[in-house]
Amino acid sequence: MAKLIQETLHLIHKELLLEWRQRYAFNGILLYLGCTVFVCYMSFGAKTGKITPITWNALFWIVLLFTAVNAIAKSFIQERQGRFIYYYTLASPQAVILSKMVYNFLLLLLLALVGFSLYSLVLGNPVQDKVLFIINMLLGAAGFSFTLTMISGIASKTNNGSALMAILSFPVLIPLLLLIIKVSKNAMDGLEASSSYDEILLIASINVMVGAISYILFPYLWRS
Amino acid sequence: MKPSLFKVLSWWKVLTIILLLYTAFAGFLLPVPRLPILNETIRNLYFHVPMWFAMIFILFISVVYSILYLANGKMKNDNMAVETANTGIVFGIMGLLTGMVWAKFTWGTFWTGDPKLNAAAVGMLVYLAYAILRGSFSDDQQRARISAIYNIFAFPVLVVLLFVLPRMAQDSLHPGMGGNPAFNQYDLNSTMRLVFYPAVLAFMLLSYWIATVRTRLRNLEYKMSGIQ
Numbered sequence: 001m002a003k004l005i006q007e008t009l010h011l012i013h014k015e016l017l018l019e020w021r022q023r024y025a026f027n028g029i030l031l032y033l034g035c036t037v038f039v040c041y042m043s044f045g046a047k048t049g050k051i052t053p054i055t056w057n058a059l060f061w062i063v064l065l066f067t068a069v070n071a072i073a074k075s076f077i078q079e080r081q082g083r084f085i086y087y088y089t090l091a092s093p094q095a096v097i098l099s100k101m102v103y104n105f106l107l108l109l110l111l112a113l114v115g116f117s118l119y120s121l122v123l124g125n126p127v128q129d130k131v132l133f134i135i136n137m138l139l140g141a142a143g144f145s146f147t148l149t150m151i152s153g154i155a156s157k158t159n160n161g162s163a164l165m166a167i168l169s170f171p172v173l174i175p176l177l178l179l180i181i182k183v184s185k186n187a188m189d190g191l192e193a194s195s196s197y198d199e200i201l202l203i204a205s206i207n208v209m210v211g212a213i214s215y216i217l218f219p220y221l222w223r224s
Numbered sequence: 225m226k227p228s229l230f231k232v233l234s235w236w237k238v239l240t241i242i243l244l245l246y247t248a249f250a251g252f253l254l255p256v257p258r259l260p261i262l263n264e265t266i267r268n269l270y271f272h273v274p275m276w277f278a279m280i281f282i283l284f285i286s287v288v289y290s291i292l293y294l295a296n297g298k299m300k301n302d303n304m305a306v307e308t309a310n311t312g313i314v315f316g317i318m319g320l321l322t323g324m325v326w327a328k329f330t331w332g333t334f335w336t337g338d339p340k341l342n343a344a345a346v347g348m349l350v351y352l353a354y355a356i357l358r359g360s361f362s363d364d365q366q367r368a369r370i371s372a373i374y375n376i377f378a379f380p381v382l383v384v385l386l387f388v389l390p391r392m393a394q395d396s397l398h399p400g401m402g403g404n405p406a407f408n409q410y411d412l413n414s415t416m417r418l419v420f421y422p423a424v425l426a427f428m429l430l431s432y433w434i435a436t437v438r439t440r441l442r443n444l445e446y447k448m449s450g451i452q
């Protein structure tokens with residue numbers, strides 16, 4: 001167990017270092033996020049605070065969904081297959097998937113926060129319960145990261161990875177997305193936190209379930 | 225029943241035929257509670273609901289065979305997993321269609337934005353994606369292993385979609401949800417149970433039968449491709 005944690009931490013460090021040294025990928029996804037937010041803003045006639053809360057909420061999560069799919073799609077495609085064989089001689093496959101999931105969680109959280117500030121700046125910020133909104137964002141980033149990391153592992157083994165990434169992940173993400181949008185709407189309306197407990201609990205249990213399934217199944221995936 | 229029939233078909237296949245015939249006759253002929261709006265469409269219970277039972281049943285079997293494939297790598301387990309999943313898709317589509325016809329006559333429209341309907345449609349998308357995923361490999365072993373992984377990954381999502389999410393939605397028109405009565409609240413429900421439970425069993429057995437026949441065909445094709 002201690003060995004697994006140590007390997008995972010080393011691999012997360014490697015991911016961060018790699019991202020820092022090849023900043024173009026990260027900058028690219030940031031620009032993608034910025035462009036998408038701006039497209040939404042311009043499409044609604046460049047009027048701050050004019051769109052209804054339901055539209056604001058749905059649009060925000062759709063922007064994050066697309067950004068997340070694009071950001072995580074590269075997590076297994078970016079590095080060459082040969083490099084993975086090298087990793088597997090050094091670390092267990094469990095450590096590889098755990099490190100990818102944790103790293104992608106951090107990445108998505110950062111993207112969500114940047115996206116939220118940018119989105120609020122141009123489209124207004126009708127959120128009343130900010131704490132619940134941020135907690136929901138944390139849970140959402142974790143859920144997106146766990147699901148998409150595994151799906152990108154699956155998609156990277158196929159002949160047309162990027163197209164499959166979308167069709168495999170969207171239906172699988174819909175239950176999570178619907179729950180997140182619901183909690184997010186509750187936070188926007190400033191409802192009491194207790195009215196969202198059921199949903200939060202369900203999101204957390206879906207996250208745990210998806211994380212556990214990925215952890216168990218990944219050792220079968222890398223062997224090719 | 226002549227004994228010669230049992231030589232051709234195993235007992236559970238004979239049972240399937242009898243139960244399906246019973247469902248068809250009893251489902252259309254036995255008395256049902258007469259309720260406003262529903263009228264005779266209540267008989268759809270015998271056909272629409274068993275489709276979903278059969279779908280969940282056969283997709284669960286698919287997951288079991290996917291796990292077996294990952295455990296021992298035998299191609300026949302993968303063949304069973306893919307054919308059970310295909311059968312599940314067919315039963316899911318039948319479930320959607322029977323529901324849509326019913327909705328046209330009771331709700332007045334084929335499709336509404338009901339949480340239960342949407343969840344079922346998304347569940348179908350998950351398994352259609354499985355079919356697409358299988359098509360995008362050139363290597364047999366790799367296709368089998370990676371689609372088995374996706375299959376195991378997809379089933380819990382389907383369970384959440386079909387059984388958890390619709391229950392959390394407050395506003396649903398679907399019977400048994402959102403305060404609408406399910407069939408066991410009606411009078412005469414014992415007669416309906418008499419048809420409903422055999423119907424569920426009949427369609428589950430039918431789905432398994434279809435899947436095994438298709439798997440046998442696939443196993444033979446696999447063997448032939450090895451010979452050539």
